[in-house]
Amino acid sequence: MLFTAILRSIVRDGSLCVIDSTGRPHAIGDGSPPAATMRLTSKACEYTLALNPALSVGEAYMDGRLAIEDGSLYDFLDVVARNYGVSGTNPWVALLERLGQGVKQANPIGRARRNVAHHYDLSSDLYSMFLDSDRQYSCAYFESPEDTLEAAQENKKRHIAAKLTLDRPGLKVLDIGSGWGGMALYLAEKFGADVTGVTLSTEQHEYSMQRAAGSPAGLRVRFELRDYREVEGPFDRIVSVGMFEHVGKKNYAEFFTRVRDLLTEDGVALIHTIGYADAPAPINPFMRKYIFPGADLPSLSEIFAAVEPLGLLVTDVEILRLHYAETLRHWRERFMARADEAAALYDERFVRMWEFYLVLCEIGFRRRTMVVFQMQLTRRIDILPTTREYIARAEENAVASLQRENWSV
Template structure:
């Protein structure tokens, strides 16, 4: 039986009891926490889980064929993460990994629209049940252990805005991957800027346009159902949050070339993206197949190489380490608290699929090499001040105004 043999080879830290497809019990690990017991609901899983475990374990959980009888799914995936290096050292996995690293995901226009629709055109009720009230579907920014999700997402918008050098009220800003409009509306309200947002999601476009109208900002905030490759305007500032993961490694150079086209000579851009802190690698196959088709995650070495070839200057980089792990913990807790309502929208299989996705991603940020980077870019080295003081000063000033209920653009 291959899967029990693999667990025996790799699980050295933590404690796993496996009840295989025939009902036989196996024990692995060193007896330390975390502890979990998993049961396989079919004999064929003893073999099929070994063929591509990064994909098939999630599939088995989603289909109800792999169940957790003691502990939690989080415990099981934490043990897997802590023993992952043992898995990487297995010869067949090492070969598969090298092959996958050579793949360069591309997202032509038609496929990009389909990929976005797969995830972002789901029921709005679903997102209301686990996101914050502004539907910020990207890494929050926790300035204190006491921050709740709502506060941390407000901090995130303010932190990003501070890096855009919003030094005058008439700036033209492009938001690539504008989601449900929260960041674009924030920038317009805080600074008086003219904002254009781009999205490929029909549902996000409808919601964001409605929000701009309801806020009385439709005269200077517009959201367009348009791929960034079709945009022709030029802007003082460009921001992109949580969209670069959908560009595809094969399109990185084109993305940064277009970013350069969008920027005025003294323009500033801010790219916020998930990344790997180690060598380039493919995205988890379960995430790519079931959650974000067409997605890929860059390492900084891949990003820097493409930026250099585009002739842009990196003026600042910040690595957000555990912020996304904490964001995902909040999302997972809200999702599980509303599980019955979500099952009524979809079904139990959908709930198990999304539970696996949320846990797997949190594990990746908490125990493995996933992180978030914020990269500031310009065409000229002197486009931003020599020190970062302007970021901290802007952020503090607008935090003070927010606490007093004042908008800077009023």
């Protein structure tokens, strides 16, 4: 069986057992943990898995044609990812990966709206099952392994606010891809900023508007259902968390040109995005087809190539390693604990699709080259302090301010 041959060419450390459609087991690996056993339920599945495993493994699991009998889906993908690129990659798999590298998708506003609706306009009840109470759907910041998801997401917002240098109230802030409103409300409530959040998701927009109506800073924050390319500036600060992944490689220059044009001469922008720590590569085809249509992940070289000709200065870059892996672990465990509710909301196939998505992403951050970039941009070289100490000081001041608020309650 060709699929088994591909796995044997990859896996040396760890153990897999593939039971084919005739019931015959195929042992792979050295017998050490982690271990997983999977059963293929059709002869056709044995061929499709070999033709394009990057896509078809997820499809087979989602449709029930690949079932995990011992161990877990996480164990299966972890064994493959731990060995991939270490003991030698199957040349057929490498060829399939290279085939997608030249794809650069256009992202007109109409298509961008449809792509966003595919994922973010799902039921609000679904996201409440696994996100924190503020609905931060992006990488948290774990200052300690003991941090709860709620604490780590609060850390993330504070860390980003520090890099924005919100040193006086009333600064005009644009939040590109404002999600369910948590970041915009945080900046308005904690720092007195005047914030405009833009999203293409009708569900997120409605939820954000409801939150703004109940916020003590409601008069300083507004949410608009529009594309960032339709916004008029200028803004003192621009923040974008988890949106750049949806821009598309072909459109990086357009995105940063708009950031430059919307930013005041002494403004600061902070872009937070998933990316690759190595050479440019296409996004996983399962993710693009079923989870985030139109999405792509940048390498730093692609971002810098887009930024450098535009008169923007990269003033700081931080690489968050493993923080998203921990975030996804929390999300996966929460989601699977309420899988029955998700199945009642959609169906079992949807649950398996989302389980595969969450596991695949977590493995990507733990075993492969996925990281998170936080990139700070300005139009002038003298806007920010010359050392990074101001970031830590701003975070310390924010923590002290929160403690004073708690004591006064």
